[in-house]
Amino acid sequence: MFVHKVDRELSLKLAGPEDADALFQLTEGSREYLREWLPWLDFTKTVEDTKSFIESGRRGFSENKSMTTMESIMVTLLVRQGSMKSTTPIKS
Template sequence: MFKYIIDNDVELQLLDLYHADEIFKSIDSSRDHLREYLPWVDSTISISDTREFIQGSKKQYAANNGFDTGIWYKGEFAGIIGFHSINRNIKSISIGYWLNEGFVGKGIMTRACSVLTDYAFNILNFNRVEIQCAIDNLKSRAIPERLGFVQEGVIRDGELLNGNYVDCVIYGMLKREWV
């Protein structure tokens, strides 16, 4: 089992099926918060949906095509962060994440994004890390900005959320810029 301890409060663990109940309860308790920016929340209606997501994540990891880790804060499940959209030709990878509402504002996701960015550059030898956020999701946008990512542009109607298209901001970091 992959486990990475970020500090005394935060650790990452690869998702496994025994996490399904904890993850589903977290989603269920924070639906209104998560629904605003995550299109999958309304289709996650049972623990079996969460198990299906975890199984897909495990297949993704086995295929060496990214992964999802759970984030635990002081022993409590707080959210998920992972690598998605891998382009091996140009050595580019994107990070996606979400936090339960009760854990927002503690610096948890900034620490987790920093660790994954460092891992992408120094272990996986990628050249580029990208983060995409809905344009009005200021809390999510603050994370790449805090880490020094460059705002590269806006994708108009870049995501369909709750039946409405929203613009998305793209942030990028290059290996040579990462300190």
């Protein structure tokens, strides 16, 4: 699995199926606010939708076309919601 340590406190981890619940909960908790920036949001209604997104990202990574990491997703969501310090990070 891809993990890149940026510094002592931040690592980027390739999103996996085990991250679907946490990512869905972050998305669900900020749905109204994020809708303005994330056009795909209304198509993400279940954890299964989030798993499909993660699987698509992993396919893109394996084909050297994209890289979706959990820290980049979480940081984007948390910065927009203004609550960087109030969540538990996903373990690398």
